Amino acid sequence: MTADPLVLDPELERATARLLATVRGLDDAALAAPSRCPGWTRGHVLSHLARNADAYVNLLTWARTGVRTPAYASPQARDADIEAGAARPLAEHLADLEAAAARFAAAIDATPAEAWPAIVAFPSGKEVPAAQLVWARICEVELHHVDLDAGYGPADWPPAFPLRLLHDPATPRVATLADPDGTVLLTVPSTPTVTGPAHLLAAWLSGRGDGTGLTGDLPSLEAWK
Known part of the structure; x- marks a missing residue:
């Protein structure tokens, strides 16, 4: 199966649309309920998904410019940002997710062909070609959509995923x-x-x-x- 980021981009758009549709069906009380991720509410999952999109924007910036731009300033900053955003009301979560997804989509569009092979580093330290970031984001969206425990499960994944x-x-x-x-x-x-x-x-x-x-x-x- 292809890992071409431009081939996978429409798949990411569809996965994001499904996620946003689920989020629109929640309310503030639902966001405060536990998710499938130990210690995280649904609000934590959504906060993580928004910040993950921005982290991948940073990595595409690195690939495009050649200037080392880490996904997150530090592990502590990552955790603090997720925690800070977790308890927001639904409208704020939804607006943040939509805006972050749009920023990542714009970063994909702005990445020239010669930048996709550039090596960047995930927060774990694992080094990968920037071309893997679209697939990585699809995984984040599809897996954490299930983690919301809000009616979307593995049976709802498109067959290719x-x-x-x-x-x-x-x-x-x-x-x-x-x-x-x-x-x-x-x-x-x-x-x-x-x-x-x-x-x-x-x-x-x-x-x-x-x-x-x-x-x-x-x-x-x-x-x-």
């Missing part, structure tokens, strides 16, 4: 994966075979599912946490 996620090197490679008709989706040598629909396999491997609906000897994911 879980298949691409299963082949992402960052996804735990602890099993050979097959769909229910026996088609092998991913071969990992010397591992058991786990069978199920692609969205359930991706949910399990990404921590958004407990393995219900899958068959086979499910290995522990503890070492990948």
Whole structure:
């Protein structure tokens, strides 16, 4: 599957539109309720998603200009910004998400072809070509949309997303994966075979599912946490 950022850009636009539609259906009380992320409310998840978009704008600025521009000023600043925005009312969250998504979209449009291979660093320190940022943002939006626990689940992912996620090197490679008709989706040598629909396999491997609906000897994911 392609990782071309310009091919994936429309997919990001659609994922963002789905996220915003879910957010518009919430209210202030719903934002204060727990999310699926331990210790975070739904407001924390939305605050993180907005700041993540801005962090990726910084990385595209780095790629475009050649001037090292970290995603966040520091881990402490990242956490503080998420916390500061978590308790805002729905209207403020929605406006912030829309504006941050628009800034990232504008940054994609402003990135010339020669800048996409430039190496930038995620907050973890992992270095990647800037071209991976669009896919990374799709993952942030789709996975955290599920984390909102607001009616959007893995079954709602578009079919291409879980298949691409299963082949992402960052996804735990602890099993050979097959769909229910026996088609092998991913071969990992010397591992058991786990069978199920692609969205359930991706949910399990990404921590958004407990393995219900899958068959086979499910290995522990503890070492990948």
